[in-house]
Amino acid sequence: MTDPSTAASGSSVEADQFVTGAENAKPTTTKPRSLASDAWRDLRRRPLFIVSAALILLVLLMAAFPFLFTQADPNYAELSRSRGTPSAQAWFGYDNQGYDIYARTIYGARASIIVGLVATALTVLIGGTLGLLAGYYGGWLDGLMSRIADIFFGLPFVLGAIVILSSFGSTGTTSQTQILFLVILSISLLSWPTAMRIMRSAAITARQQDYVKAARALGASGPRIILRHMLPNAVAPVLVYATIALGAFIGAEATLSFLGLGLRAPVVSWGVMIADSRDIIRVAPHTLLFPAAFLTATVLAFVMLGDAVREALDPKMR
Amino acid sequence: MGRYVLRRLLQLIPVFLGTTFLIYWLVWSLPGDPFAGKCGERPCPDAYISLMREKFHLDEPVIVQYLRYLGNLFQGDFGETFRGSSVGDLIAIAYPNTIRLALVALVIEAIIGLAAGIMTGLRGRGFLDNVVLISTLFLISLPVFVTGFVLQIVLGFELGWIKTTVSKSPAPWDELIAPGFVLGSLSMAYVARLTRTSIAENKRADFVRTAVAKGQPQSRVVGVHLLRNSAIPVLTFLGTDLGALMGGAIVTEGIFDIKGIGNLVYDGIIGKDGLVVTGVVTLLVVVYLMSNLLVDLLYAVLDPRIRYD
Numbered sequence: 230m231t232d233p234s235t236a237a238s239g240s241s242v243e244a245d246q247f248v249t250g251a252e253n254a255k256p257t258t259t260k261p262r263s264l265a266s267d268a269w270r271d272l273r274r275r276p277l278f279i280v281s282a283a284l285i286l287l288v289l290l291m292a293a294f295p296f297l298f299t300q301a302d303p304n305y306a307e308l309s310r311s312r313g314t315p316s317a318q319a320w321f322g323y324d325n326q327g328y329d330i331y332a333r334t335i336y337g338a339r340a341s342i343i344v345g346l347v348a349t350a351l352t353v354l355i356g357g358t359l360g361l362l363a364g365y366y367g368g369w370l371d372g373l374m375s376r377i378a379d380i381f382f383g384l385p386f387v388l389g390a391i392v393i394l395s396s397f398g399s400t401g402t403t404s405q406t407q408i409l410f411l412v413i414l415s416i417s418l419l420s421w422p423t424a425m426r427i428m429r430s431a432a433i434t435a436r437q438q439d440y441v442k443a444a445r446a447l448g449a450s451g452p453r454i455i456l457r458h459m460l461p462n463a464v465a466p467v468l469v470y471a472t473i474a475l476g477a478f479i480g481a482e483a484t485l486s487f488l489g490l491g492l493r494a495p496v497v498s499w500g501v502m503i504a505d506s507r508d509i510i511r512v513a514p515h516t517l518l519f520p521a522a523f524l525t526a527t528v529l530a531f532v533m534l535g536d537a538v539r540e541a542l543d544p545k546m547r
Numbered sequence: 548m549g550r551y552v553l554r555r556l557l558q559l560i561p562v563f564l565g566t567t568f569l570i571y572w573l574v575w576s577l578p579g580d581p582f583a584g585k586c587g588e589r590p591c592p593d594a595y596i597s598l599m600r601e602k603f604h605l606d607e608p609v610i611v612q613y614l615r616y617l618g619n620l621f622q623g624d625f626g627e628t629f630r631g632s633s634v635g636d637l638i639a640i641a642y643p644n645t646i647r648l649a650l651v652a653l654v655i656e657a658i659i660g661l662a663a664g665i666m667t668g669l670r671g672r673g674f675l676d677n678v679v680l681i682s683t684l685f686l687i688s689l690p691v692f693v694t695g696f697v698l699q700i701v702l703g704f705e706l707g708w709i710k711t712t713v714s715k716s717p718a719p720w721d722e723l724i725a726p727g728f729v730l731g732s733l734s735m736a737y738v739a740r741l742t743r744t745s746i747a748e749n750k751r752a753d754f755v756r757t758a759v760a761k762g763q764p765q766s767r768v769v770g771v772h773l774l775r776n777s778a779i780p781v782l783t784f785l786g787t788d789l790g791a792l793m794g795g796a797i798v799t800e801g802i803f804d805i806k807g808i809g810n811l812v813y814d815g816i817i818g819k820d821g822l823v824v825t826g827v828v829t830l831l832v833v834v835y836l837m838s839n840l841l842v843d844l845l846y847a848v849l850d851p852r853i854r855y856d
Binding site: 377379384388391393396476503507510521524525526533536 | 558562563565566570573574684685687688690691692696699700704790791793794797798801812813816827828831832835836
């Protein structure tokens with residue numbers, strides 16, 4: 230879903246980080262900056278970053294405190310107002326069942342954001358750990374993990390998610406948390422190979438650097454080298470991937486809900502709303518328009534943030 | 548080269564076995580009654596169930612079932628559905644539609660993506676560059692089904708330019724243009740961006756400077772030296788994308804009601820016809836793996852600097 234090739238730029242080593250003590254002793258007016266703080270300074274000046282960060286903050290606020298934005302109850306339906314067009318009472322109109330679309334769009338942010346955040350965290354955690362281990366130890370461990378990643382990578386995303394969801398879904402779960410968990414699980418299960426490949430190539434680059442050799446010569450243990458030396462230098466490309474993937478996963482959740490296999494009522498989510506609008510698009514296009522616009526804007530915000538972060542973290546692009 | 552191909556082919560074997568077994572296991576060994584709703588409004592008679600369990604070997608362990616399935620598969624036999632029609636025939640009817648759709652999508656994304664990428668890559672920063680960057684951002688963020696619905700409403704219902712559904716099989720090429728655009732829209736954005744970065748990078752390369760210094764005309768510098776070298780990553784992306792497009796066609800096929808394998812596999816999942824699902828997914832995995840291998844080989848052919856040994 231996401232484009233790994235652009236995120237997979239090799240790890241970047243900032244010269245500033247390795248200033249020797251002698252150079253540090255010189256009276257300098259500016260402190261040596263780390264890659265992270267350098268990137269942060271760079272980011273604050275980018276309009277792309279400011280716009281996307283503001284959008285994301287708004288959506289997060291909507292997910293955390295939906296009642297700040299609307300007084301209406303998203304689960305109160307009245308058939309008499311079915312398919313009502315936007316008005317002063319209901320800004321976005323009413324859907325087929327007479328639900329208030331504005332209220333449901335606001336409350337729908339929560340499910341989409343939860344799926345996106347948890348699925349991304351899980352993907353990065355699984356993929357990152359395995360990629361780091363494969364990149365550091367190499368050999369048969371690397372071969373084995375790469376083959377396992379290939380197996381999951383070979384499955385087309387939508388198709389794989391449909392098979393996983395329908396197989397586990399046929400056990401007859403109706404509990405909301407369980408459906409949410411299944412959706413998250415199937416997305417992460419099919420996406421971790423991308424994170425692993427990115428982390429693996431970054432880790433291989435980092436492993437050949439002199440500071441890793443120096444650390445090993447000083448007698449540092451494997452875990453210490455991995456956690457203290459390789460991880461901070463290999464994490465940047467994965468972070469970029471994670472930001473873009475977060476947006477893509479929110480879109481994937483909507484796609485799965487749309488196909489009727491992901492989230493479903495009584496869960497309120499953008500995907501569910503779009504799926505509900507499917508049969509009445511011709512008579513009431515606004516039932517599709519508003520949730521789709523919010524969905525697109527959110528995905529857009531995360532993709533833009535990923536773009537901005539990549540440019541800030543990659544010294545070659547400066 | 549020969550040894551490289553052999554090694555890659557050997558590596559494909561465990562991946563193929565792993566993926567197909569994963570799908571087989573997911574489809575067949577999970578809880579849930581495979582005969583639910585198979586006999587209309589009443590539970591299936593015991594005789595039918597025992598007949599079917601016998602016929603599909605459902606009482607054997609999954610691994611034995613899987614090996615038996617694999618053995619049949621290598622003889623070109625995809626098995627039968629519960630209703631008795633051959634899965635191979637179903638795929639043979641549906642697959643051409645998906646291939647056509649994927650090809651149309653590929654052509655559209657290649658033409659538009661390459662054109663946009665070349666124009667912005669050559670010109671550098673400016674108005675056009677911003678337009679392309681912003682529109683690719685939008686294309687990346689729009690979920691495919693939203694693009695599909697919007698095009699269907701606007702072009703189909705409002706303007707009447709396209710037919711809203713393509714229910715004929717084999718699907719006529721001209722009716723596949725709008726669905727192909729929808730399917731290829733995401734990759735189109737990637738192609739445009741990839742071409743743009745690739746050209747922008749190569750524009751400063753030594754061989755371009757040499758060509759200019761030799762006094763060659765602009766058209767030859769761009770057409771022969773710059774484009775041919777910049778096209779390599781784009782071509783490899785397009786190659787891998789063909790496999791991905793077929794696997795991702797399920798949503799587009801659903802919206803425009805195209806009778807392709809996406810529709811087939813969806814019906815198979817809804818109707819709990821496991822062999823249809825495993826058959827189609829196996830086929831798609833093979834296509835995906837082979838196209839990846841071909842692209843890697845193509846890479847060496849296109850770029851003489853890359854040598855496999």
